[in-house]
Amino acid sequence: MRLYYHDDLAKIYHGDAFEYLSKVKDHTIDLIVTDPPYFLSNGGFSNSGGKMVSVNKGKWDEAKGVNVEFFYDNLIREFKRILKKDGSFWIFGNMHNIYLLGYLIQKHDLKILNNITWQKSNPAPNLSCRMFTHSTETILWGKNRSGKQTFNYALMKAENDNRQMKDVWTTSNTSKGEKRFGKHPTQKPLAIIERIIKASSVPGMTVLDPFIGSGTTAVACKKYDCKVIGVDSELEYLRIAKKRIIDYQNEKVGKIQ
Template sequence: MVIIMKQVYKDELVKLICSDTFECMQRFPSNSVDVIIADPPYFLSNGGFSNSGGKMVSVNKGEWDKINDVKPEVFYTRLIRSADRILKKDGTIWVFGSMHNIYILGYLLPKYGFKILNNITWQKSNPAPNLSKRMFTHSTETIIWAKKESGKQFFNYDLMKELNHSSQMKDVWTTPTINNYERRFGRHPTQKPLSVIDRMVKASTDSGMILLDPFVGSGTTAVAGARNGIRTIGIDNSQDYLNIAIKRVSNFQEEKLGKIK
């Protein structure tokens, strides 16, 4: 189904667009974006079960997370190639994943012209227990940070060191799961902590840059961009999630940054 492209929010820093992300990205001029933060579908909605608050719940996130008529490798290839076209020469991309999809992304990024800079391990300090009791509890997700092969990334080294008590910041970041305040306007099933996204924005953007989130969901990247004075564009195909994002961005100064180590 083709989704009509519609700008649903705009202020001096943030623009939110309701659209299929690939259709929207096609309209971006080449070499026009400095940083991309992408939390694409992990394609885990397979009818299984997980644990939430001690209760057995479905793992299904929504139709957008199901494998229907497109294979994950095809979807991710399209994302990476679209990112390569619109990123500036020195642009970088952050991509979230889990063990279920991160190896596909890690294989495809170098194949299509990117060099991986870091493999960030996001460790959840209070993960849900493993219901099967047949394997270790899943307590981490991965964030790949990559640059164009011939580019030179911006890295706010001094600020990262300052935030880490005058020591070089490591590639393992630990946070609790999302607090209820970050979901006060509504819930998104794969929402990431503001503390994680805020650190990514601080590390890789500078005044005057343009930040894009092609799967903005409930707007965490847009909030982080606004908090740091970075012009941010968010795209999502769900008006319901964008309605949450609009409320969060409109009240970004009230957002509370959770703990992160």
Template sequence: MGVYFQGIKPYYKDNVSALFLSDTFTALERMKPECVDMIFADPPYFLSNDGISCSGGKAVSVNKGDWDKIDTLEEKHRFNRDWIRLCKHVLKPNGTIWISGTLHNIYSVGMALEQEGYKILNNITWQKTNPPPNLACRCFTHSTETILWARKNDKNSKHYFNYSLMKEINNGKQMKDVWTGSLTKPIEKTFGKHPTQKPLYLLERILLASTVAGNVVLDPFCGSSTTGVACKKTGRYYIGIDNNQEYLELSKERLIHA
């Protein structure tokens, strides 16, 4: 791994991965410009509103932690514009960014991308085959998340897309923007649980679609580093940032055993 930050030492580092314990904004501000090929971001969804959800057949709080709470709509959108602007600074001219979210945050993210000078390439709908049931029975069961794929809105930008591989793994047909699969498998939580952990197959598809082996991938809200595990399995370099030491310890264990 090369040197990508000024004045921030890695929390953990191996020959293909580096984890940084830092506030996302501080870390991005200290990164070298145009140094990463792809960004995957799973930012706070801001859905911690003291409500109730279902897990393992039991009613549980939807609250994830203080990092998933925000006071106003204006504050939420300002947060999204700020980190998305910083990501644009570190993304290479032909690089792309993927951002996942739910209805609680993804519309702000989409507007922020356009306001900060990105072109949205796709609106991926991830359809979950085993979503938790809706306990209130006052609306339809929430069974999807959205993943936005974007590049810099520059006519000279030529983003990479492995069309042929995506078609191949889709039985010879063009892959559509609806991806169906299960929630994260228990075996992927062997070293601990993160409340918003994404399944490995999802990140592997994203990496294979938009990067090549040897590319550098950044996750500015890395959590348990599913992105990093997928990078190790597919031959990419990985940079993960998180301000929670507990989650970085979980990331470290997953990367060591990947």
């Protein structure tokens, strides 16, 4: 575990997420925003730009030799330990892992506040033509059961034409512009992460992303004056993250509905 990059708001570490989490003191983190491995790199194929491509993302996403339930169980247990009483967490998933994550969150007596459906306006077509096209991912927002989470209700309402914001958010897939320093295979749109940060934090809060990848969480936190701690095991992605963090003011944000 080593500190890879830091500035006035961001600290980015190269190393194992669980090794870092084990060193975090109890009840010290305001907000967790993370997109953990889905463990879907199984040798199959998908569609990208009309071409058949491998679904393999890298060894970090391979389920071989990994007890997936044990992995997620440890992750949620650590979330509960390190969150402040009024802290909250956001975790991404899809149909393959979200039900397991939801079960484990409740197993550890944490409360799910929202089940956000991220609808992709330009999903990849289904190659098998034997089922509906997968066009959504899920983001679970949770908290300590007895805590009172930060929620900037008035801001979210104002950004939605003065109507209550719903739990279905629509964007395109991550644009090429957001990958100008390099590609991450599971990079989420900045518009999604920005909305999460704006909705559930205030300036000065400490945000943790133990699987920070190419740094989208850090970019959003820098834009809204939150302290951010990120961890990733892949130097290739941390190099991208560093460039994005340094150049965060020039990040282009796509449309979100």
